[in-house]
Amino acid sequence: GDFFSRAMPKVAQAKDTASAKAVLMDDLKEWRAKENPNRVFATTGVRDDKSAANYVSLVVKQLYTPWFRVFLPFDPQPYLRKINCPVLALNGSRDIQVLPESNSKGIRESLAAGGNKKAVVEVLPGLNHLFQSCKACTIMEYGVLSETFSPLAMEKIGDWLRKEISPK
Numbered sequence: 001g002d003f004f005s006r007a008m009p010k011v012a013q014a015k016d017t018a019s020a021k022a023v024l025m026d027d028l029k030e031w032r033a034k035e036n037p038n039r040v041f042a043t044t045g046v047r048d049d050k051s052a053a054n055y056v057s058l059v060v061k062q063l064y065t066p067w068f069r070v071f072l073p074f075d076p077q078p079y080l081r082k083i084n085c086p087v088l089a090l091n092g093s094r095d096i097q098v099l100p101e102s103n104s105k106g107i108r109e110s111l112a113a114g115g116n117k118k119a120v121v122e123v124l125p126g127l128n129h130l131f132q133s134c135k136a137c138t139i140m141e142y143g144v145l146s147e148t149f150s151p152l153a154m155e156k157i158g159d160w161l162r163k164e165i166s167p168k
Helices: 003-013 017-034 037-044 049-063 066-071 100-113 151-165
Strands: 087-092 119-124
Touching: 003 017, 003 049, 017 037, 017 049, 049 066, 087 100, 087 151, 100 119, 119 151
Parallel strands: 087 119
Antiparallel strands: none
8 A cells, every 4th residue: 555554653653753763664665665766756755775764754753743643643524524614625636745535535525424515625736735836746845846836726715715705
């Protein structure tokens, strides 16, 4: 399966940062051995053992912040089921931090289960986690892209807002 969906639960359950780094490094090594190097780089920015060690340190540091330790096990489904106002939920198709198809599906199903008929849930093509048109689509690319926010995403949001706030 996908590297992140397989590795992250094990990393989150590790007893400390040293064990989390070891678990993530093992999974990353195993994945790198069988995956196309271009896909590994596009997904993680990892090209060699040094960049792998840097990547593992960065990920574990982020996962072990107090905010992330609360966020990681959080299940939004019960809350989404209670929302009955209009909702616009967008994901970028090239997002590597949130799996766009499964995330959108979960949002759509949870809102529908709660009876929300005013939800628009879409995956926007070619956009990363920050709604930028990306090339490599890695986290490292966020700060170097000239586009700060996609005109496509801005247009979707603007159109939705005009539709929702216009007099009925």
